[in-house]
Amino acid sequence: MNERIRRMTALLAGLFVILAGQLAYLQVVAANRLVADENNGRALVQERRFRRGAILSAEGHVVAESRASSDGFDRRYPLGDLFANVAGFSSDRYGRSGIELSANEYLMTRLRASSLREYINQLAGGELAGDDIYLTVSERLQEIATRALGKRKGAVVALDPETGDLLALVSYPTYDSNKIDSAFASLRSDPDAPLINRATQGLYPPGSTFKIVTAAAALEKGVATPGSIYDGPAELYVSGGKVVNFDSQELGRMTLDKAFAGSVNTVFAKIGLDVGDDLVGYAQRFGFGQALPIRLPASTSRIPSPGEMDKLALAWTSVGQAQLEATPMQMALVASGIANKGKIMAPRLIREARSPEGAVRERFAPTLWRQAVSEKTAKTLTTLMADAVEGGTGRAARIPGVKVAGKTGTAETASGAPHAWFVGFAPADSAKIAVAVIVENGGLGGKTAAPVARQVIEAALAK
Amino acid sequence: MSRRRELLALIVALAINALAFLLIGLGKRGAVDIAGLRLAVYLAMIFVALHLVIKWRVPEAEQVFLPVVALLSGLGAAAVYRIDPALGRAQVVWVAIGATAAVLAIILIRRYVELKRYKYTFALAGLALLLAPIFLGRDHYGAKLWLQLGPLSFQPAELAKVFMVVFFAAYLEEKRELLSVSTKRFMGVWIPEIKHLGPLVMMWVVSLAVLVFERDLGTSLLFFGAFLIMLYVATGRPVYTLIGSLLFLAGAAAAYSLFWHVKVRVDIWLNPWVDPKGVGYQLIQSLIAISSGGLTGAGLGRGYPDFIPAVHTDFIFSAIAEELGLVGALAILLAYIILMARGFKTALASSEDFGKLLAAGLTGVFALQAAIIIAGISRVIPLTGITLPFVSYGGSSILANFILVSVIVEISSSRRPA
Numbered sequence: 004m005n006e007r008i009r010r011m012t013a014l015l016a017g018l019f020v021i022l023a024g025q026l027a028y029l030q031v032v033a034a035n036r037l038v039a040d041e042n043n044g045r046a047l048v049q050e051r052r053f054r055r056g057a058i059l060s061a062e063g064h065v066v067a068e069s070r071a072s073s074d075g076f077d078r079r080y081p082l083g084d085l086f087a088n089v090a091g092f093s094s095d096r097y098g099r100s101g102i103e104l105s106a107n108e109y110l111m112t113r114l115r116a117s118s119l120r121e122y123i124n125q126l127a128g129g130e131l132a133g134d135d136i137y138l139t140v141s142e143r144l145q146e147i148a149t150r151a152l153g154k155r156k157g158a159v160v161a162l163d164p165e166t167g168d169l170l171a172l173v174s175y176p177t178y179d180s181n182k183i184d185s186a187f188a189s190l191r192s193d194p195d196a197p198l199i200n201r202a203t204q205g206l207y208p209p210g211s212t213f214k215i216v217t218a219a220a221a222l223e224k225g226v227a228t229p230g231s232i233y234d235g236p237a238e239l240y241v242s243g244g245k246v247v248n249f250d251s252q253e254l255g256r257m258t259l260d261k262a263f264a265g266s267v268n269t270v271f272a273k274i275g276l277d278v279g280d281d282l283v284g285y286a287q288r289f290g291f292g293q294a295l296p297i298r299l300p301a302s303t304s305r306i307p308s309p310g311e312m313d314k315l316a317l318a319w320t321s322v323g324q325a326q327l328e329a330t331p332m333q334m335a336l337v338a339s340g341i342a343n344k345g346k347i348m349a350p351r352l353i354r355e356a357r358s359p360e361g362a363v364r365e366r367f368a369p370t371l372w373r374q375a376v377s378e379k380t381a382k383t384l385t386t387l388m389a390d391a392v393e394g395g396t397g398r399a400a401r402i403p404g405v406k407v408a409g410k411t412g413t414a415e416t417a418s419g420a421p422h423a424w425f426v427g428f429a430p431a432d433s434a435k436i437a438v439a440v441i442v443e444n445g446g447l448g449g450k451t452a453a454p455v456a457r458q459v460i461e462a463a464l465a466k
Numbered sequence: 467m468s469r470r471r472e473l474l475a476l477i478v479a480l481a482i483n484a485l486a487f488l489l490i491g492l493g494k495r496g497a498v499d500i501a502g503l504r505l506a507v508y509l510a511m512i513f514v515a516l517h518l519v520i521k522w523r524v525p526e527a528e529q530v531f532l533p534v535v536a537l538l539s540g541l542g543a544a545a546v547y548r549i550d551p552a553l554g555r556a557q558v559v560w561v562a563i564g565a566t567a568a569v570l571a572i573i574l575i576r577r578y579v580e581l582k583r584y585k586y587t588f589a590l591a592g593l594a595l596l597l598a599p600i601f602l603g604r605d606h607y608g609a610k611l612w613l614q615l616g617p618l619s620f621q622p623a624e625l626a627k628v629f630m631v632v633f634f635a636a637y638l639e640e641k642r643e644l645l646s647v648s649t650k651r652f653m654g655v656w657i658p659e660i661k662h663l664g665p666l667v668m669m670w671v672v673s674l675a676v677l678v679f680e681r682d683l684g685t686s687l688l689f690f691g692a693f694l695i696m697l698y699v700a701t702g703r704p705v706y707t708l709i710g711s712l713l714f715l716a717g718a719a720a721a722y723s724l725f726w727h728v729k730v731r732v733d734i735w736l737n738p739w740v741d742p743k744g745v746g747y748q749l750i751q752s753l754i755a756i757s758s759g760g761l762t763g764a765g766l767g768r769g770y771p772d773f774i775p776a777v778h779t780d781f782i783f784s785a786i787a788e789e790l791g792l793v794g795a796l797a798i799l800l801a802y803i804i805l806m807a808r809g810f811k812t813a814l815a816s817s818e819d820f821g822k823l824l825a826a827g828l829t830g831v832f833a834l835q836a837a838i839i840i841a842g843i844s845r846v847i848p849l850t851g852i853t854l855p856f857v858s859y860g861g862s863s864i865l866a867n868f869i870l871v872s873v874i875v876e877i878s879s880s881r882r883p884a
Contacts (some may be wrong), residue, residue, distance in 0.1 A: 005814050007699045008826050012810040015830065018837045019803050023796055025844045029756045030792040037757035042742045042750050045758060045770050 047095060051075030054359075056110040056133035058090050058102055060142040061170075061354070066090050067103065067180070078103075080180040082142065085149060088174040088200040089140055089299070089352065092183040100198075102136060102352065105298035109134045109356040109364070132359040139168035139354050144463055148173045151458040156443040158201035158331040161459050164339035164428060164437045166369040167348030170463060174201040203301040206328040207441055210414030210448070211266045211396075212424045213323030215337055215384060217275050218263055220285035222380045226277045229260045229383055239269040243315045246272035246322065249413065263387045264395025266411065268322045275321020280309035282321060289337050289347070289375045296349040296372055297332065304329040324415055335439035338426040340375035341384045342408070342434035347372045389431045392453075397425065399453035402461055406431040409456065411448035420444040423451035429460045436463040469521050475533035476517055480510045483540025486766060490548045493767025493789075502547055505558050509540050512558075512565045519569050520875065527879035530808045531871055534801050535856060539564075539864070541798070542857030545786050549771050549778045553859050560861040564868030571872040578876045582820055585636035592629030595622035596672065596689070600679040623676075623685040624853070624866035627692065627831050628873070634693060635823035638700035642819070645701045669693045670710070674717045681727045684838055684850025690714050691838075692831035699813075699826045735848035748775050752784040752843045756795075763791030778859040780851050784843050798857070799840070805871075806833040812878040825877045828870050 029037065037043075052075050058067040066086045069076035078093045080086070091101015099107060110133045148159040148171040161171040176197040178190050190198050199205065221227035235254030239246045248254065248268045262270035275282055286306045287293065295301040305328045312320060319325035332350065340347040349372040356364045376384070388408035391397045396411040409427020416422060423445030428437035438456045445451035484506040491499025513536040520527060539561050547554020575581065581588070599622060638645070669690060677686035694710045697703075721728040730745055738746030738753075751774045758764060771777045771785035778785075787795040809829025813822045835855055842849040853863040 004699060004702070004819065004822050007702050008810050008813050008822065011695055011699060011826065011830065012807060015806055015833045015837065016803060018841075019799055019806075019833075021846065022837060022840050022844065023799055025841075025846050026756065026787065026792055026795050026799075029753060029844060030759055030787065030795070031761060034757040034760050037754050040750070040754055042747075043754045043758070044773055045754075048770060 048075070050111070051095065053111065054132035055093065056135045056356075056359070058086075058106075058110075058136045058138065060086070060138055060145070061140060062142050063137070064142045066138065066142075067093075078180075083181065084177050084179045085142070085145055086140070087177045087180045088202065089138065089145075089172050090180060092180040094183050094187070096184055097187045101200075101299060102138070106136045106353060106356070109136055134356045134358055134364050136356055137354045139163075139166075139170065139351055140172060141170055144171040144459065145173065147171075147462040148455075148459045149175070151455040152440070152442070155445060156195065156201075157441045157445065157452075158205060158439075159455060159459060160202050160331045160335035160439045161463060162335055162339055162350060162437055164342035164348065164434045167339070167351045167372070168354070168369070169350055169352050170436060171459060172200075172202050172352075174199070174205075200299060200301075201331065201441075203295065203297060203299050203330055203332045205330060205441070206302050206304070207331075207422050207424075207443075208324055208327055208414040208416070209329040209334055210323040210412030210422065210424050211268075211271075212334050212337075212410050212412035212426045212439075212448075213321075213327060213329070214263060214266065214271050215341065215388070215410050215426070216286050216289055216291075217271050217278070217282065217321045218259070218387060219289075219341075219376045219380055219384055220278045220282050221259075221274045222383055223285060223376055224278055224281060227259055227274055229258065229387060231259045232256055233259065233262055233267075233270040233273055235262060235267045236269050239272050239318070241272070241276070241315045241318045243313060246315075246318045260387050260390055263410075264391040266391075266396050271322045272318035276314065276318055278321075280312075280317070282317065283307070283309055285376075288373060289340060290333055290373060291329070293373075295330070295332060295336075296370075298352050301332060302330050304333040323412060331439045331441050334424070334426045334441075335437055336372070337375070338409075338428050338439060339434075339437035340373075341381050341388065342428035342437050343381075344378040345374055345376040345381040347375050385431050388427060392427065396449040397427065397453050399449055400425060400427060400457045400460070402429065402457060402464075405429050405460075405464060407457070407460060408434075409453070411453055413446070413448045416444065420446050423448040425449075425452035425456040427456060427460075429464065436460055469517070469525065469529060472520070472529035472532055473517060475529070476513060476536055479533045479537035479540065480506075480513060482537060483509055483544060486541055486544040487547070489766040490544055491767070493765050494548065495767075501551070502544075502554075505543065505547060505554065506540070508558050509536070509543060509561060512562050513539075516565050516568060519572060523572050524875060524879035527875045528808055528812055530804060531875050531878075534805050534808075535868075535871055538798070538801055538856035541786070542782065542854075542859075544766075545782055545789075545857065546778050546859045548767055548789075549785060553778055556861075557859050557864070560864040563861065564864040567865055568868040568872040571869050572876060575873070575876055577880065578824065578873060579818070579820055581632050581824070581873075582636045582639070585633050588629040589633035589637075592626045592633060593672065595626035595629065596676060596685075598622055600675065621853075621860065621862035623682070623689075624860075624862040625869075627688065627835075628828070628866055628870050630689065631692060631696070631827040631831055632824065632873075634696045635820055635827050638696055638823055639820045642700040645697075645706075646703060670713045670717065673714065674721070677717070677721055677728070678725060681725070682851065683728065683731060683848065684842070684852035687714075687838060687850060688831060688835055688852060691834050692827060695830040695834070696823060696827040700819075700823055731848045731850070735845060738845070748781070749843075749845060749849055751775075752781050753845060755781075755784045755788040756844060759788040759791040759795070761792050763787075763789050763794055765789060776851075779853055780839060780849075780858065781843050782858045783840050783854050786857075802833060802836045802855075805829075808878075809833070809874050812874055816877055821877045821880075825874050828874050832867065832870055 055069045067080050067090050091103040093099045093103040159173040162169045176195050178197045237251045237253040291304045291306040307326045316325050320327050336347050349370045355366045392400050392407045392409045397409045407429040408431040412424030414422040423442040426439045428434040440452040440455045442451045487502040487506040543557045546557045673686045673690040694707050697706045738749040766789050769788035774781045813825035816822045839852050839854050841847045855867045
């Protein structure tokens with residue numbers, strides 16, 4: 004009987020060996036595949052149990068934070084809709100957007116203890132918390148810019164030309180990040196597209212604000228100087244059509260700086276034709292056709308390639324119309340390049356990431372994006388832009404005691420009133436802020452957009 | 467015998483249990499859980515008392531059983547406590563009741579051979595317990611294997627397995643000579659007289675009745691398997707095992723085509739992903755949980771057992787495998803292998819046939835039960851709802867397995883002829 008008992012021992016031991024093999028298969032060989040199975044609900048629960056890092060404004064005010072609730076953490080946005088287009092949302096149902104998405108790796112960072120104390124805290128099973136994100140955007144300026152734009156569809160971008168720090172980034176209409184779960188469906192189907200960040204994603208004809216680029220191209224190429232004299236007819240005939248002045252005004256002979264201040268289309272169409280196909284390359288140096296280096300969803304501004312344009316299209320492109328499209332962010336960067344000696348800094352939204360204990364995990368240094376024009380050209384354009392505000396179309400942006408440089412735009416649209424633009428910076432000689440404002444179908448840039456820019460600039464310089 | 471080895475190993479097992487309760491508190495809430503540690507202390511008191519009783523009554527007994535049972539019960543109670551603290555406390559109470567039953571068994575059964583005298587009583591009691599749910603049971607997870615006695619619900623099959631093994635051991639010891647003799651040849655193999663096949667046929671009928679009327683594939687498989695193991699050990703005739711296996715397969719195949727609940731179980735096993743949110747949900751969640759553990763586990767208290775329905779009973783091993791990883795899962799398997807090896811060693815060392823058969827049968831049914839449920843939750847075989855001995859939550863299971871092991875302990879203490 005003993006022999007049979009031994010055989011039975013071996014048989015049952017064999018069963019356990021099979022089980023050990025199956026466990027090794029499940030836990031090692033097939034583990035990745037099974038853990039990635041769509042029926043695995045761990046990731047979602049895990050994230051809810053994890054205290055996601057907070058997002059803070061430049062002043063250190065809470066923009067987004069996780070608050071403990073009975074079944075994990077709930078994401079709250081104390082400033083409501085003020086930062087929605089920057090911070091975005093983090094929802095169990097609808098995923099993430101904005102900084103919540105692009106800085107997720109920091110907000111969800113863990114098990115990367117930076118000090119012995121944190122390490123011990125983690126070993127002891129302490130609360131798992133992600134890093135906090137400190138934005139460059141100021142709550143104060145964001146609020147002032149939001150109020151200045153009011154309930155008009157459009158966008159405001161304000162940045163520091165020297166560092167690329169975004170100081171304000173406003174898009175209207177917007178939404179309340181707290182209510183995303185209940186409102187998402189209606190927000191998505193809303194024809195006014197409140198989920199679109201107009202400041203970085205909205206593509207508009209830049210209108211006369213593009214004359215900064217056209218003028219820069221002419222100065223860089225050496226086909227014009229500020230004193231160059233042009234004819235300013237009401238209509239400029241180009242093969243296949245004509246370029247017309249605003250209100251079809253006949254303006255006579257004038258210098259380039261006067262044409263810039265008065266935003267004369269026929270002169271800039273002539274200048275664009277003088278620059279020729281090279282205009283495209285100069286626009287690209289400002290960032291047209293290049294993906295924006297920004298931690299938000301952004302559209303790439305578009306200028307047609309030389310092959311796509313005949314003379315008439317080139318003439319219209321030179322005054323910011325035709326197939327030309329630009330985001331408000333792109334036009335703010337054009338202004339910041341002029342303000343910063345021709346250097347465009349990459350727009351920076353996040354200053355640093357800090358551990359929950361306050362230790363700096365990572366600092367995001369300002370980086371140069373591109374050299375748009377020479378320092379000399381930048382200086383010349385600064386003068387042109389300062390004159391345009393002082394005595395030209397941008398007079399509504401004047402601030403007593405501060406030299407503001409800028410350019411208005413009144414961009415024709417396929418339907419409805421033109422879009423009102425203003426791009427500029429101040430103080431002209433040592434700029435602290437560059438702005439771009441667009442009011443959709445707002446009419447004259449000098450009348451609608453320039454006052455918005457003035458309020459933002461004034462507030463930024465007053466602090 | 468001094469039984470120092472038992473005490474030392476027991477202290478190690480109890481320390482591991484206490485560590486498990488400590489880590490669960492830290493892993494789950496980041497704090498030391500005093501209530502959990504108190505349970506670990508109660509468990510330690512229970513097992514030290516059991517050690518003293520063994521030292522007093524059966525000092526010659528095998529020393530490995532108690533520490534391994536303490537380890538499994540402690541880890542089981544910790545795993546149940548981690549899933550639901552109230553159930554964890556209840557489980558410790560059940561361990562205390564099981565240990566009390568073990569003490570009673572050790573004290574009352576002076577000589578295990580006396581059990582032989584009551585073999586028909588055990589047979590009747592075993593059959594009654596096994597078949598009672600057909601008439602009196604209530605449905606639970608689609609299987610009818612619970613009896614409701616006032617406020618207590620009871621799973622009679624657990625106790626029935628001990629009774630039936632005692633009966634088989636006594637019966638087979640008596641009849642093994644007869645059963646071993648072959649007088650007829652059938653299709654080239656010697657087969658015994660048809661009348662001696664009676665018990666085999668009876669167990670087959672009982673097993674199929676359990677399968678069909680109680681919808682309990684696990685218990686059915688367990689009883690018939692244990693019976694075949696004992697039949698083989700007793701007679702040394704593989705033909706019984708062969709005939710028995712064929713009979714069971716034929717019965718199971720018929721059940722598969724006739725009864726939807728058997729078919730569903732098998733279909734889930736073949737491909738759970740056909741209906742991942744419906745019938746396949748439980749098994750898929752079990753597989754994902756096991757896989758999530760990886761090599762070293764998520765850490766105690768840091769897994770997600772709540773995704774698996776019935777995790778505290780049938781699926782407790784999946785929860786443990788997630789939090790302790792392959793390393794911990796293999797350690798548990800090893801604990802069962804050690805218990806099994808020592809149980810069969812007891813059978814080998816026993817000086818007479820009833821002791822051999824009883825120890826082999828109890829060990830076999832115990833090892834088979836552990837293997838069947840682990841194989842079920844890891845998709846080696848179709849899932850069957852039975853408990854993992856000493857680890858799953860459940861009073862009937864804890865009680866029956868304490869009695870089972872104490873009978874083996876009893877046999878191991880009387881190696882010389884009784």
